[in-house]
Amino acid sequence: MNAPSNLPANRVYNYAYLDEQTKRMIRRSILKAIAIPGYQVPFGSREMPVPYGWGTGGIQVTASIIGPDDVYKCIDQGADDTTNAVSIRRFFARVADVATTEQTEEATIIQTRHRIPEAPLQEGQIMVYQVPQPEPLRGLEPRETETRAMHAYEEYGLQYLSLYESVAAYGRIAGGAGYPVLVDERYLMSPSPIPKFDNPKLHQSEALHLFGAGREKRIYAVPPHTDVRSLDFEDYPFEIQSWDEVCALCNCDSSYKDEVILDDDGNRMFVCSDSAYCGERRKQGHSGPLAGHALDQLDQPEDAE
Amino acid sequence: MTAALSLQDIQPGFADPVYDAQRIFRRLMDAMARPGRIVDIDADIVPPVPGLEGLSAIALTLLDFETPVYLPRGEIGEALSGWLRFHCGCPVTTDPQEAVFAILSVTELLPISAFNSGDPKYPDRSTTLLLACPALEGGKHVSLTGPGIKEAAHIAPSGIPDSFWNEVMGDRSQFQLGVDIIMGTSNAVIGLPRTTRINEES
Numbered sequence: 001m002n003a004p005s006n007l008p009a010n011r012v013y014n015y016a017y018l019d020e021q022t023k024r025m026i027r028r029s030i031l032k033a034i035a036i037p038g039y040q041v042p043f044g045s046r047e048m049p050v051p052y053g054w055g056t057g058g059i060q061v062t063a064s065i066i067g068p069d070d071v072y073k074c075i076d077q078g079a080d081d082t083t084n085a086v087s088i089r090r091f092f093a094r095v096a097d098v099a100t101t102e103q104t105e106e107a108t109i110i111q112t113r114h115r116i117p118e119a120p121l122q123e124g125q126i127m128v129y130q131v132p133q134p135e136p137l138r139g140l141e142p143r144e145t146e147t148r149a150m151h152a153y154e155e156y157g158l159q160y161l162s163l164y165e166s167v168a169a170y171g172r173i174a175g176g177a178g179y180p181v182l183v184d185e186r187y188l189m190s191p192s193p194i195p196k197f198d199n200p201k202l203h204q205s206e207a208l209h210l211f212g213a214g215r216e217k218r219i220y221a222v223p224p225h226t227d228v229r230s231l232d233f234e235d236y237p238f239e240i241q242s243w244d245e246v247c248a249l250c251n252c253d254s255s256y257k258d259e260v261i262l263d264d265d266g267n268r269m270f271v272c273s274d275s276a277y278c279g280e281r282r283k284q285g286h287s288g289p290l291a292g293h294a295l296d297q298l299d300q301p302e303d304a305e
Numbered sequence: 306m307t308a309a310l311s312l313q314d315i316q317p318g319f320a321d322p323v324y325d326a327q328r329i330f331r332r333l334m335d336a337m338a339r340p341g342r343i344v345d346i347d348a349d350i351v352p353p354v355p356g357l358e359g360l361s362a363i364a365l366t367l368l369d370f371e372t373p374v375y376l377p378r379g380e381i382g383e384a385l386s387g388w389l390r391f392h393c394g395c396p397v398t399t400d401p402q403e404a405v406f407a408i409l410s411v412t413e414l415l416p417i418s419a420f421n422s423g424d425p426k427y428p429d430r431s432t433t434l435l436l437a438c439p440a441l442e443g444g445k446h447v448s449l450t451g452p453g454i455k456e457a458a459h460i461a462p463s464g465i466p467d468s469f470w471n472e473v474m475g476d477r478s479q480f481q482l483g484v485d486i487i488m489g490t491s492n493a494v495i496g497l498p499r500t501t502r503i504n505e506e507s
Contacts, residue, residue, distance in 0.1 A: 015323045024369050027330050028405075031367075032429035034337045035485045035498035037452050041429045065334065067327045152425040152481075184452050184500065186481065208338045223338045223500075226452035 006095045016063040016096040022046055026064040026219070030210060033221035038183030039151070040134050040218040048214065055088055056214025058111050058130035062092065065126065065210075066109060072098045073107035078115040078256065078273030085113070102276045114177065116198040118255050118277040121207035123224065129192045131213035134220060136180040136190040156188050159231065167236050176241060182229045183222055191228075197240045197256045202228040245270040248290035250281035260295065271295070310387050316353050318365050318392040325349065326366045333363055336487070336496035341449040341458025343441050343493050353384035359489035360408060360435045361385070368393040368406060375404035375420075375432075377413050401432065410437040411464040417472040422482040431499075434486045438462045441490055445470070446506040449497070459506070460495055462488050474503050 006012050014020065022044070029043040048056040066072065072092050076085040080102040088111060089100050101107050104119040111128040121127065137147045140158050150156065159180055166174045179196035183189045191199055192211055202209060202222055209222040222228060232238035246253045248269035255277060257270040269290050272278035282296070290296075319325035329346060336344040348362035368374055368389060373396045376382040376389075385408060386397050398404055401419040409415065423431035438444075444463035447470060450456075476483050476499070483499030497503075 015327075020323065020326065021369055023326070024367060025371065027334075028367055028372070029429070030334060031337055031433070031485070034334065034453075035500060036428050036481055037500060039428060039481065042427075065327075065331060067324065067331060148426045208334075221338075223453040225455045 007097060013095055016066050016092075017049075018046065018060065018063045022060075023064045026060055029219045030061065030064065030221065033210070033219050034208070034223050036187070037222055037226050038181075038187030038189040038220060040213075040220045042217055043219050045214045045217040049091075050087075052215040053132060054084060055111070055113060055130035057212030057216075057219070058113070058128050058214075059088060059091070059212075060214060061128050061210050061212035061219065062109060062111050063096070065128075066092060066096045066098060068097050070096075070098050070108045071106050072096075072100050072109050072111070073102060073104065073276075074100075074111045075115060075117070075274075075276075076113045078117075078258070079275040081275060103280070104276055112194075114193045114195075115256070115273060116194055116201045118272070118274045119280075121201070121205055123206045125207040127207050127209045129194075129209065129211040131190070131192040131211045131216070131218070133178075134190060134192075134211065134213040134216050134218040136178075136188050151187060154186065156182075159188060163231060163233070167233070173232065173236055173238070179238075180231050182231060184227050185229070188231075189220060189222075189228075195241060195256055196230065196238075199228070199230045199238075200240065204228075243270060246288055247272045247278060247281075248288045249293070249296055250278045250286045251288040252278070252281055252286070269293070269295070310391055312391070315388060315391045316351050318388075319350060319362075322365075325362070329362050329366045333366070333487070333494065333496070336494050337453075337485075337498050338496075339453045340451065340496050340498060340501040341454060341460050343460075343495055346489070346492060346494050348492060353388045354381050356491050357381075357385070357408075357437055357489075358491040359494050360437055360487070361388075363435060363487065363489070363494070364389055364406070364408065365392055368395040370394045370396070372396075372405040373398040373403050375399070375401050375407035375409075377409055379413075381410065404432050406433050406435060408435045408437070411439070411466070411469075414466070414469055417469070417476050417484055420484050422476065422479065422484055425482065428481040428483070431482065432484050434484050436486055436488045438488050438490055439464045441488065441493055441495055448504045448506050449501050450504070451501045453498075454501070462495065470503065470505065473497075477502060 029041045033041045074085045074089040076082040104117040113130045177193040211220045230238040243257045255272040258273045346359040348358040352361035420432035440463045444461045446461045449458040486497040488495045
């Protein structure tokens with residue numbers, strides 16, 4: 001909290017932290033990523049002031065696009081108030097002089113680790129994903145030279161085989177996050193470890209989706225109004241997760257839920273993973289079976305900085 | 306072989322390189338993400354060639370020592386060459402295959418196949434064409450479909466010869482390879498990334 005401000009009169013870092021040459025290089029990669037939806041563009045990822053795995057790819061993408069007129073939202077597993085989200089949000093508030101928000105509707109740039117907000121995205125919004133492993137085929141083929149050739153020649157039989165083996169072993173296509181998609185019927189893409197619940201939100205979305213993988217040095221994109229199809233079989237169609245329980249705090253029956261263990265006696269509650277969405281619903285007067293629980297108070301907006 | 310620059314003749318670039326580049330990049334990104342939409346580029350510069358404000362601002366935003374640029378021959382190329390070398394430090398090339406960016410005018414087009422359309426494993430290494438048009442309306446009507454376009458977009462940039470549209474359609478048939486195109490006037494641009502499928506309207 002005591003780091004120096006980065007306002008124009010007293011710049012400690014360049015605006016938005018990265019130097020201009022790095023921004024240009026990343027901006028060129030973003031444009032090529034948009035021009036070839038789902039294709040992973042290699043880029044010269046820089047060291048960032050957080051370790052790999054904490055969102056270095058997403059931070060570099062955001063730093064290259066953000067301007068003083070933007071309104072920035074950052075979520076981690078759907079929540080605005082977790083450590084990673086809070087520190088990245090403060091980082092950009094400080095180095096890029098941007099307004100921040102927790103409301104999905106107000107944000108122009110939404111940086112996310114592993115969720116797409118429940119509220120529908122709008123035209124003009126940009127989603128920035130923090131991606132640990134951009135290569136959907138990496139678990140099946142460890143060599144980059146091979147996976148690159150598989151993408152070049154649209155050779156995705158191995159991926160279908162893997163889904164088939166899952167059906168043979170478990171009777172369904174298993175796997176809940178990072179479920180592979182085909183973008184514009186051409187490139188196989190990892191949607192990053194978002195739950196497959198969120199995959200349909202990528203299809204024909206109003207927003208632009210940018211994916212940054214810092215350690216793996218790849219950027220890729222899904223433009224608005226682009227076909228994104230989750231892989232499946234005719235007799236084993238793609239399905240998203242569903243819950244028998246409603247949100248214990250806001251009574252929502254359609255959102256993605258987190259399970260929270262309450263005590264040693266096995267008591268638990270299911271709550272919306274999207275904290276801003278859940279908070280908004282409670283403000284509107286919705287209340288679930290555990291409304292008034294101590295956890296109800298935890299996600300009040302943090303004090304303005 | 307490049308002659309020494311006469312610095313007195315170099316027009317200034319961005320008034321504020323950081324904020325101006327950011328603003329122009331965002332508008333350009335919007336144009337590429339929503340092909341066919343006419344996007345106001347709001348270029349607040351005085352380029353060496355009048356009428357090229359939009360594309361010159363994009364060049365200042367994206368070009369540097371890593372991006373060889375192909376320029377048109379003649380006076381326009383000369384003027385741009387000195388200005389870009391000074392502000393961006395970019396190599397100027399006469400080989401279109403080597404060009405990461407190319408700045409062209411509709412009056413002196415090269416066949417699209419002259420430019421680099423990328424490698425099957427690295428399709429991002431293709432040339433991006435910055436094409437200067439007299440206007441983004443009033444020409445032959447074409448309709449666009451593909452990623453970034455909800456139903457169909459309709460554009461009619463002027464001054465584009467029929468043969469060029471045919472070449473672009475041919476280029477688009479070899480996706481994932483292809484040349485990405487940004488059409489621009491003094492103040493607006495249309496993005497035509499290689500995914501955009503082009504159909505002639507009768």
